[in-house]
Amino acid sequence: MALVACSQFTPVLGAVSENVDRSLELIREAASRGAKVVVLPELASSGYAFANSAEAAAASEPATGSAVSRWSEAASELGIVIVAGFAETNPAGAPFNSAALLAPDAEPVIYRKAHLWDRERLMFTPGNDLPPVVETPVGRIGVMICYDLEFPEWVRIAALQGADLICAPVNWPVVQRPAGERPGEVVRVQAEASMNRVAIAACDRGGNERGVEWSGASVIVDADGWPLALTDQAADRLRPEPPTVPGASGEAAAAGTASDRLDPATTIIAEIDLQASRTKRIAEYSDVMADRRADLYERFTE
Amino acid sequence: MALVACSQFTPVLGAVSENVDRSLELIREAASRGAKVVVLPELASSGYAFANSAEAAAASEPATGSAVSRWSEAASELGIVIVAGFAETNPAGAPFNSAALLAPDAEPVIYRKAHLWDRERLMFTPGNDLPPVVETPVGRIGVMICYDLEFPEWVRIAALQGADLICAPVNWPVVQRPAGERPGEVVRVQAEASMNRVAIAACDRGGNERGVEWSGASVIVDADGWPLALTDQAADRLRPEPPTVPGASGEAAAAGTASDRLDPATTIIAEIDLQASRTKRIAEYSDVMADRRADLYERFTE
Numbered sequence: 001m002a003l004v005a006c007s008q009f010t011p012v013l014g015a016v017s018e019n020v021d022r023s024l025e026l027i028r029e030a031a032s033r034g035a036k037v038v039v040l041p042e043l044a045s046s047g048y049a050f051a052n053s054a055e056a057a058a059a060s061e062p063a064t065g066s067a068v069s070r071w072s073e074a075a076s077e078l079g080i081v082i083v084a085g086f087a088e089t090n091p092a093g094a095p096f097n098s099a100a101l102l103a104p105d106a107e108p109v110i111y112r113k114a115h116l117w118d119r120e121r122l123m124f125t126p127g128n129d130l131p132p133v134v135e136t137p138v139g140r141i142g143v144m145i146c147y148d149l150e151f152p153e154w155v156r157i158a159a160l161q162g163a164d165l166i167c168a169p170v171n172w173p174v175v176q177r178p179a180g181e182r183p184g185e186v187v188r189v190q191a192e193a194s195m196n197r198v199a200i201a202a203c204d205r206g207g208n209e210r211g212v213e214w215s216g217a218s219v220i221v222d223a224d225g226w227p228l229a230l231t232d233q234a235a236d237r238l239r240p241e242p243p244t245v246p247g248a249s250g251e252a253a254a255a256g257t258a259s260d261r262l263d264p265a266t267t268i269i270a271e272i273d274l275q276a277s278r279t280k281r282i283a284e285y286s287d288v289m290a291d292r293r294a295d296l297y298e299r300f301t302e
Numbered sequence: 303m304a305l306v307a308c309s310q311f312t313p314v315l316g317a318v319s320e321n322v323d324r325s326l327e328l329i330r331e332a333a334s335r336g337a338k339v340v341v342l343p344e345l346a347s348s349g350y351a352f353a354n355s356a357e358a359a360a361a362s363e364p365a366t367g368s369a370v371s372r373w374s375e376a377a378s379e380l381g382i383v384i385v386a387g388f389a390e391t392n393p394a395g396a397p398f399n400s401a402a403l404l405a406p407d408a409e410p411v412i413y414r415k416a417h418l419w420d421r422e423r424l425m426f427t428p429g430n431d432l433p434p435v436v437e438t439p440v441g442r443i444g445v446m447i448c449y450d451l452e453f454p455e456w457v458r459i460a461a462l463q464g465a466d467l468i469c470a471p472v473n474w475p476v477v478q479r480p481a482g483e484r485p486g487e488v489v490r491v492q493a494e495a496s497m498n499r500v501a502i503a504a505c506d507r508g509g510n511e512r513g514v515e516w517s518g519a520s521v522i523v524d525a526d527g528w529p530l531a532l533t534d535q536a537a538d539r540l541r542p543e544p545p546t547v548p549g550a551s552g553e554a555a556a557a558g559t560a561s562d563r564l565d566p567a568t569t570i571i572a573e574i575d576l577q578a579s580r581t582k583r584i585a586e587y588s589d590v591m592a593d594r595r596a597d598l599y600e601r602f603t604e
Contacts, residue, residue: 115594115595116593118588129598130598147593152454152458153599160602187489187496190486190493191490191493192493194486194489195453195454225489285420285421286419291449293453293456296432297455300459302462
């Protein structure tokens with residue numbers, strides 16, 4: 001069993017030092033509540049809505065920069081795993097939309113988003129590596145970012161590599177949906193988890209950025225695909241009228257502090273049985289991995 | 303636009319002639335309401351809960367048998383497409399768990415379930431062919447059966463072959479789930495549809511069979527993954543107290559008839575814009591197929 005937290009907040013565009021300060025407050029708070037894994041949003045250090053790659057590059061840092069270094073120090077000091085998104089400097093051109101996995105006393109593991117969403121391709125360079133699955137004191141943790149989750153091939157690859165938990169920094173924009181339905185991104189996370197029997201923690205962000213409204217729909221699901229914790233924005237099929245104060249929501253919202261009032265943040269936290277992800281059996285004779293027909297899949301040529 | 307129906311009913315174990323009679327009543331009723339595609343449950347002609355392969359074989363027929371022939375005649379007479387599950391005789395051993403696609407004045411297309419669920423492997427022989435995608439007067443229709451839907455590779459292959467609509471006969475057993483949640487199978491159908499931008503019509507069955515309680519959770523979703531029509535049993539996240547009389551439920555329940563009282567049946571019916579499935583674009587620069595990184599997926603070896 002492991003206590004896993006998503007520390008959803010509202011990064012300020014381009015304000016790297018301030019964003020990392022804020023993220024560290026939230027990480028400490030989650031750790032003080034017992035969290036052994038803390039997930040932050042995509043591009044947590046930099047914000048998202050850049051006008052172009054030059055602006056993204058100006059808010060980027062190498063993996064040896066302040067954001068990753070400070071998260072890494074916190075991971076070691078607190079004895080926890082941190083997964084956080086940041087804009088990563090690319091000496092060869094447009095930056096990468098990356099995530100760092102920081103385990104105590106271990107080198108940072110960097111993943112670069114392979115599936116760039118919409119206008120990201122105008123600002124970022126796509127990654128060309130498979131999602132990493134890292135052995136940590138908590139269990140085997142896979143890392144991917146936002147739109148990556150919507151490619152079932154990608155989640156399957158992480159699960160086949162043995163991930164117990166996929167930690168996914170995300171920035172989900174609000175998109176129209178029928179009344180009474182959960183965000184589609186949450187539905188897809190539930191389905192992907194259950195089809196692979198892998199837990200998933202997706203940490204979203206809130207706020208508005210240059211006209212982009214963010215969903216604030218963080219969710220933690222178990223290996224059966226059922227939500228263990230989710231924000232009101234992720235659950236709002238149950239509540240057709242979303243709350244107007246994001247900081248007031250969340251199944252396990254942090255106690256309000258001075259900075260909460262300035263910067264609404266919502267922490268969701270859940271106890272996950274990561275051992276359950278190692279059992280792929282779902283019925284007496286059925287096993288979601290053993291039942292795959294890889295021989296047939298390979299026969300299909302695009 | 304096409305009106306698509308799922309004619310959910312309760313086949314009687316082993317009573318092939320009676321089950322096909324009943325299915326033809328429901329097909330005629332759906333056609334009279336304008337349906338151009340009618341989907342029936344998995345193993346609609348035979349029932350499901352066989353004790354062994356000999357019993358399944360006794361309720362099986364070749365593709366030239368009465369069930370497929372009668373459905374084929376109805377498709378031609380009514381000018382509609384029918385997709386229906388049946389137990390298919392296998393001269394070489396245990397029967398196949400098959401589905402027939404019957405289009406007007408066309409040869410039946412037979413698909414044999416490739417992913418056998420749980421004890422089905424004790425009764426049936428798995429198919430070894432990819433899911434067919436058939437050009438029909440309504441559009442391109444893909445066929446797969448029940449547990450096949452839970453393998454994202456399989457839905458992806460049907461979508462990459464150009465399916466506008468996947469018709470899936472299913473038999474979903476009731477499994478435990480948290481209060482307020484839709485059946486996991488419905489969540490997975492929604493997610494698969496949206497990740498591939500393909501509509502899906504899954505026709506379930508009702509009733510109890512030798513201790514197996516069936517969900518009766520038929521659902522029709524559009525290419526965005528939103529339910530266009532679903533039974534109360536599929537939607538019951540909205541209604542924590544499921545109705546006790548299945549025949550009384552369904553968003554578009556058929557008018558009660560004498561045989562409804564004997565054999566509760568629920569038809570769900572929805573107008574689907576099948577043209578929408580040919581647009582894989584979901585944002586200015588994003589396209590669920592063009593954004594795939596097939597080069598990277600192929601790099602992964604199991």
